[in-house]
Amino acid sequence: MSVSHIVRPLEQSRLIVTGGTSGTGLATALAFAGSGLRTMALIGRNAERGEAARAKVLAAFPDAQVEFIAADAADAMQAQDAVDRAGKAMGGIDILVNSTVAAVVPQLFHLIPIEQLAAIAGEQMIAPIHMCRAAMPWMREQNGGAIVNIASDAGKATTPGESVIGAAMAGIIMFTRTLAMEAKRSGIRVNAITPSLIEGTIAYHRTMGDEFSNKLFSKAVKMAQLGLTQPEDLAGMIVFLCGPGGARITGQAISINGGISA
Numbered sequence: 001m002s003v004s005h006i007v008r009p010l011e012q013s014r015l016i017v018t019g020g021t022s023g024t025g026l027a028t029a030l031a032f033a034g035s036g037l038r039t040m041a042l043i044g045r046n047a048e049r050g051e052a053a054r055a056k057v058l059a060a061f062p063d064a065q066v067e068f069i070a071a072d073a074a075d076a077m078q079a080q081d082a083v084d085r086a087g088k089a090m091g092g093i094d095i096l097v098n099s100t101v102a103a104v105v106p107q108l109f110h111l112i113p114i115e116q117l118a119a120i121a122g123e124q125m126i127a128p129i130h131m132c133r134a135a136m137p138w139m140r141e142q143n144g145g146a147i148v149n150i151a152s153d154a155g156k157a158t159t160p161g162e163s164v165i166g167a168a169m170a171g172i173i174m175f176t177r178t179l180a181m182e183a184k185r186s187g188i189r190v191n192a193i194t195p196s197l198i199e200g201t202i203a204y205h206r207t208m209g210d211e212f213s214n215k216l217f218s219k220a221v222k223m224a225q226l227g228l229t230q231p232e233d234l235a236g237m238i239v240f241l242c243g244p245g246g247a248r249i250t251g252q253a254i255s256i257n258g259g260i261s262a
Contacts, residue, residue: 006144020053030235176191197257
């Protein structure tokens with residue numbers, strides 16, 4: 001049976017990467033370009049880092065069309081404006097990747113100041129929700145698209161120090177699964193990637209640089225007997241999920257963690 005919705009070849013697809021200026025987001029942009037995709041928009045808060053990321057993609061793939069749009073996806077109006085600007089510049093949106101998980105260092109719940117709780121939970125979770133809402137009309141109009149939200153295994157497994165972080169990550173996972181149920185009627189696939197430690201990222205260095213979280217995650221490092229996850233590991237899975245090979249995969253939350261949870 002053939003698919004009834006549009007699944008464009010990567011060479012014809014138009015991509016938005018939120019948080020695409022460093023780490024997993026930038027690795028994902030480069031992986032898509034390496035797979036033939038040539039039209040993309042990188043969204044991030046830091047203009048200097050954004051222009052550097054854009055230059056890095058263009059240095060590797062000079063024929064690519066790469067836009068950088070400075071925006072904070074946690075702000076609803078900035079998220080909407082960024083998506084609309086990207087969609088107009090590219091002539092549509094086929095793929096949205098939300099790599100917006102902030103680098104929050106784990107901390108025991110009773111030690112977190114009460115006034116910080118709403119920010120930790122809300123800001124972690126709201127950015128991908130905003131971006132999905134802004135992008136959905138573009139994808140619904142063309143009867144097809146693919147979305148990948150990056151969350152964390154903290155949303156699946158209980159870890160001391162990650163009570164609030166884990167709640168936010170579980171929220172992203174459930175949001176992804178529920179949106180997949182709604183969006184499949186419009187030919188839109190929605191999946192989540194849930195890593196643990198991602199070596200070489202800002203979050204990794206902050207986590208391992210803190211005394212409490214270093215003790216906690218040093219044990220996890222030993223359990224990653226297949227090797228700690230690299231940004232490129234996530235990028236490869238994201239490219240697959242958003243391409244024709246992932247045409248019938250939706251509503252999944254896929255762990256990539258080197259065996260930490262196996």
